Amino acid sequence: MAFMGFRHGHILSVLKLAQQRPDTEVVATCEEHADTRNALIQGGSVTITHQDYRHMLDSVPCDVVAVGDSYGRRGAIILEALRRGIHVIADKPICTSLKELDAIRTLAREKRLCIGCQLDLRDNPKAQTMRQVIQSNRLGEVLAISFTGQHPLNYGTRPAWYFEKGMHGGTLNDIAIHGIDLIPWATGHHVRRIEAARSWNAALPEVPWFHDGSQLMCTLDNGAGVLGDVSYFAPSNFGYKLPQYWRFTVWGKRGVLEFSMTTPEVILYSADNETPETIPLAEGTPGAYFDSFLREMRGETTGLALTTDEVLRSSRTTLLIQDAADNGRTKVDITEPA
Structure with missing residues (x-):
């Protein structure tokens, strides 16, 4: 290697x-x-x-x-x-x-x-717990999802190449891919349409071509709506500790599920219970993306945490979202390439 x-x-x-x-x-x-x-x-x-x-x-x-x-x-x-x-x-x-x-x-x-990628949110205990709850049908049909993955920009200490023209490629492509990859894996529903996306320079006049603001609105193949914000708006002094750092809220016909990477719990607000329920966490599988890559190389096809096809599909969907933001496209239907 x-x-x-x-x-x-x-x-x-x-x-x-x-x-x-x-x-x-x-x-x-x-x-x-x-x-x-x-x-x-x-x-x-x-x-x-x-x-x-x-x-x-x-x-x-x-x-x-x-x-x-x-x-x-x-x-x-x-x-x-x-x-x-x-x-x-x-x-x-x-x-x-x-x-x-x-x-x-x-x-x-x-x-x-094989193409592997460090899409390691799939390996996280809370993300795996979310998937288990959704696939056990405790939420019922998924109706809507909101996710935020806001980062601190750390301008001045973040590597300078981020701010060179042609090197970054857009904040949606940079960050949103984690959410765009996680949602189909957890729900079984892929992004069918990009309703709208926006990427803009909000608070970095020193580098006017760098878009620190990034938001998206999509529809899944079951009609569920997705809203995402992955802007570089988090205050640098808080680092990656804010509750908005990879917070996912999932609304289903039978309840609401929420977690954040910076909080200790996955909470279910079930239509069958008047009090919120703390869901026991899955164990998590650190490094599973790497293990699955090596196993796929050897010809294995079952029990993989992440596959080449999934890497390529998540990458393509996210690049199409970035393209929609860059070019003002709306209502972009996503079809798989031949």
Whole structure:
């Protein structure tokens, strides 16, 4: 297993998982950006073996490339690996354009390669509890979902590439993919239509092209409505501690379910009970996205926490939402590509 790019810290989680497993070996690591490379070397967190990606692929045989470069570079990096017959796992988003995603999908299918992604909300105990309650029919038919995944922007300390033109790819594509991936997994219903989406510069005049505000409105295939806000509006001094950090509220015909990643409970307000019910949490499955990626590579098809098809579908839906926001499109019906 080789690693390409460490410009987003999320990829270090994949590195840690790979180093902990007896069935994976890290054979090479590449960082082309000099300042990032020097910081990693000085910090001692990663041993960098290469400074050129193609040279690494030419000189070191590997079955998998893990990608954590800046968002705008990921698509090309992934495509280069796929052309060489190498499986890929990446931090989200895997790319920043529909054209890149179509090329990734085509190559992965032609060469029968797997695409993994760090969509780790699925592995969280509270998210798994939400799924169990919905699929047990305690809520009844899902009518509406609201989710917020607001982040602190941390302008001045967040990596500078975020604010370079062409590198970020949009806040919806950056953040909303977690919610867009989680909802079909939990409910069994996919996004059928993008009713509207908005992305705008609300509070960062220093970088007028960066859109820190991002909201969406979608309809699921059962008619349920989805509202989402993944803006960079959280005060930096609170970090990721606000209750609006990955808060999901699900309304069903028989009750309401709610949880947040920063609160300890999943609460059910059932039509059958006059008092709120605290639902016992699932155990959670840390790192299941990585384990499932490796199992899919080996040809397994059952019991996977996340699959290549799901990664590609969630990525495509989120890119279509970003496109709707960027171009003022409304009532965009989503159909699966052939």
